[in-house]
Amino acid sequence: MSLIFSKMQKHIDGFKSLTANKNVLDVNDVAQVFIPLANGMSTAVELKVNVGDRVKVGSLIGHRNDFFYVPIFSSVSGTVVAIEKRTHGAGQIDHVVVENDFKFEQAELDTINYETASREELVEFVKNKGIVGCGGAGFPTYVKYQKPEGINKVIINAVECEPFITADYKEIEDNVRYLMTGVLAMQKMAEAKEVVIAIKTGKKLVTDIMNKALPNASVSVVEVPDAYPMGWERTLIRHLEKKEYENIPSEIGLIVNNSTTAISLGMAMETGMPIVNKFVTVSGDALKDPVNVNVLVGTPVSKLLEITKLNRDEVVLINGGPMMGNSMETDEFVITPNTNAITVMAEVVTEAISCLRCGSCSDHCPAGLQPVRIMEAYKSQDWDEVRKLRADKCIECGLCSYVCPSKIEVSNQVILAKRTIASLDKNRR
Ligand code: SF4
Ligand code: SF4
Known part of the structure; x- marks a missing residue:
């Protein structure tokens, strides 16, 4: 049964047990990856490779060239064999097709130490590694840190409030060291006194892992109610700070980033690697074997559905979670740096009745x-x-x-x- 916590949020069934206790499956045996020339919904991208070029893992393939600079990287080593249109959340858009040579040779990758680097060098590093919000829209992370004036707190959003999704917590379990490196870099870029990592109540394993790894007293973990949409930054700030803002949290001295974004940043700082693979929850009541995968960016969702298998014919395929994701008409779309879930639900036709004016x-x-x-x-x-x-x-x-x-x-x-x-x-x- 669902419990109403307060107005503007609601506890909803999580169905997290479908994947929460299973090992993450590595999926890197794809013959070709299809790298979309897009960042979020923006397709204003300048291409930097030609058909026939050799690329490595982490090679630049193109970059966004409108209001923001966001580089796009290859997730495999191999040869560019085509540039072709495929389905994406932004419509039919160009994808760079790279034939995987399965050598996974890495491009030359620079690293950075948050202690010795200046604030400005860190922001530039984040920009050049193409770190984007991993919790949904793929907003470029460096933009939030360009002007630190008035920022006093960074909130790391580890709430994972949507049903079925468990990939963020799996990331934390596996990569807590990178999480803390990313958190400290974010604190330095924001010139913030404090960092709060917000996690849903009742997640003892992940909460304990984070508490044990806290780097100093300025970083803390706080538990928030298991209610939807607690992971939306306005709801989270309302709960934690009892404050409202007009457009963006920096108006009230806050920056909010997803925990997976912090992990991606920490990983890039220590290894030099941009986001070329993702933990993704592939779940839903229409799958035989829901699972979390560690998958290469550019992998078609059809490949993941071959692994999880459907348990019926009539399904709804969703890019994202069941509440905020977008339903897709084909499984040819691919995993991007900001994909965190693929959800496949049984198609249920319900007869709506007239509005009861219940409010x-x-x-x-x-x-x-x-x-x-x-x-x-x-x-x-x-x-x-x-x-x-x-x-x-x-x-x-x-x-x-x-x-x-x-x-x-x-x-x-x-x-x-x-x-x-x-x-x-x-x-x-
Ligand atoms: S979908 Fe839009 S209108 Fe409906 S509850 Fe959410 S924010 Fe409000
Ligand atoms: S019955 Fe009408 S007022 Fe009540 S929730 Fe549905 S649309 Fe809103």
Whole structure:
């Protein structure tokens, strides 16, 4: 049974036991990797290789060239054999196809010591290693640390609040040393007095591992309630700091980064290696053998489904967790540096009934929105009302649909409303 903790969040069933106690499976036997020329949803990427070029693990393949610089690297050694369009969250986009020679030769890779490097050198290192937020959108990490003025605390988000996902905790279990190296570098880049690592209550093994590895008294571990979406940074800050902010946490002296991002940074600092492989949870009720994999960036999801196998024909394939992920129409899309989960659920067709005006969706929306009113405004194409109701603030958490007793897909309607006004307003400019 689910327990309501307070408005704007909810305990939901985790289904974490499907993968939590299994060993992580290494998956690096792919004949070809397909490296997307994208960072998050941005496809403004300058290509740096040609068909026929030899590359190594960690070789530069291209870089984002719009507002941000984000390099993109090869995850294998071998030969570039094609540049082809494939499905990605951002649409049909170019991917660099590298034929794996299975030698895993490494490019020349520089390392850095957070104690001897200056703050500016660390930020530059983070930028050049292409470290991005590993918890979802893939936002470039160095951007958060460019201006440390007024920052007093870094919060490391190890909450992992979405159902089914256990990859973040597996990463911490295996790589706590890298986590602490990354944490100390983040503290130095932010010039912050304090670092707090937030973890969900009841995760004794991982909490003990982190507490034992704490480097000094300025870094601590705090437990937060097992509620969704506690891992969303606004909810987490509301809980830990009892504060609100308008746009970004730095307005109130905070920087938030995911624990896997800190691990990726620590690993890059000690080994020189950018994010070329990821721990990914492949789980869901439509899989015979859910598992966490340590997989090369650029591996097609179809390869992972061959391992986990489906237990039925009609499924919903989700890039991410079941609440915030995006459903995909094909399994040809690939693992990227910010993938943390692939979820495969049984397709359930539920008959929605009329809205009961119960207000539950509004009570639970962590962004403080009124989803039912946005849905109605969307249906009547009242775009001014959609704007007034701030559909743009929806974080696409899915909680309004989850709590709706009428089984209405409220979040889908709100997300469509959000996208419609974004596109109308873009065309107006
Ligand atoms: S999906 Fe959007 S509208 Fe629905 S609860 Fe989450 S933030 Fe609120
Ligand atoms: S939760 Fe569902 S039934 Fe209740 S007000 Fe929202 S849309 Fe209507």
